[in-house]
Amino acid sequence: MLLAMLAAATLGESSFPESLVDERRHRTIPIEIHLPENEARCTSQQRCNVAFISSGYGVPHNKYQFIVRSLVQRGFMTVSIGHELEQDPDLSPVQPFYATRAENWQRGAQTLTFVRESLEPVFKSYDFEHLWLFGHSNGGDISAWYANATPKYVAAIVTIDSRRVLLPRNKDIRVLSIRGSDFPADANVLYSDSERATYPVCVKQIPNARHNDMSDYGPNWLTSTMSNAVSVFIENQSCK
Template sequence: MKFLMLLTSLLFSSLGFAENTVYDESRDRHIPIEISHPTSKEQCGKERKCRVAFLSAGYGVSHTKYTFLSKQLNQLGYMVVAIGHELESDPPLSVSGDLYETRSENWSRGASTLDFVKHNLEPTYPNYNFNDLLLIGHSNGGDISSWLANEGKDYIEIVITIDHRRVPLPRNKDIGVLSIRGSDYPADDGVLPSQQENEKYGICVKKIPKSRHNDMTDYGPAWLKDEINSAVDSYVKGLGCEKL
């Protein structure tokens, strides 16, 4: 078993991914993370720092199962930190009652985890810019990302959600927002902006026809992953909502 674990670790390292945990002493919490570096990481330096993205998985999906997104962001110059939010000791995600109320503990905890990882890793990676973060998350990971962005942190530059459904997108002119939508589940009322809010805050909403919520991971079809990556690529490059 130890040999198999070593082999798995070596395989991930050879692919440019490094698995690790960071320890939040204040919450006695060992947080799983996976770090992948920009394709041209040798260009990252203290004078010209490279960008950083925090990737949050959907509930019940491993944070290591979004490599299609990590690789795309690496090519765009980002160091990607994929973060595991749910531990075995955590209560299960609520499935009853007013879900916005009953799941808020999960989202608040996840937001605290993102904030901790930011401050924990920043001193270790002086060649990377942790003060203009890109937060990207699928489903519940998108809810967590939106929750943190709504807390008014000044170190968030962009939020990209992939078919999240519960937490309202940030309405903030200082934060760029893209929400990629599937076709099988609607978002709750108030999560997505009105047309007036779209124009006021510059929020982009991209719906992918015939796409399924649960397919928006490494396990999904190639065409869907390509569509998601294309939207992320266009948005990060600043091509505008109409080009997505």
């Protein structure tokens, strides 16, 4: 049934589904799919990039349109994914977070796997074997967890003020971490000077950027600055 719905959507017979049902885990996962502006260039012989966008905790999954717009203009298919459901326990406020929140990040990584395995058989003109992962705050932690656990499916990761999960130390995964100004990351989440010289990573600090504003709810100057950082990262092989 799912494959039939998605296949119909790709043929223009209906709109894309707004959720996927993971029957094994009894989860209905909200999604929003956008195809690239130049989708005719995407073929099974020359597949276009795929970006998974994971929202921050408490932020609707479709409130990162500034990222979506930047990506579809550059030939990406985007899949915005909602991770937090009403049935889920609240994000733990108890330290140490790396232990008390691990279940949340593991569940999110399982969701990314499910979405990839569900969409790949239908969207054959798109590359689900080399994903670009985008995530804000807890969504960035989920993305980092997935990239560390399943690196073979990840080409690049962009986190927006993720704070808890160590970013990948992997020469095959490009990393951009956009940093706000009001909260620091936990110890060792970001890179030492020697690690920056070793791995293909970029860390961009944005002055006066509040963590809770780093979505579509934020001011135009901030979403524009983040969008530009993403564009430069996509188009260039270094931070400069």
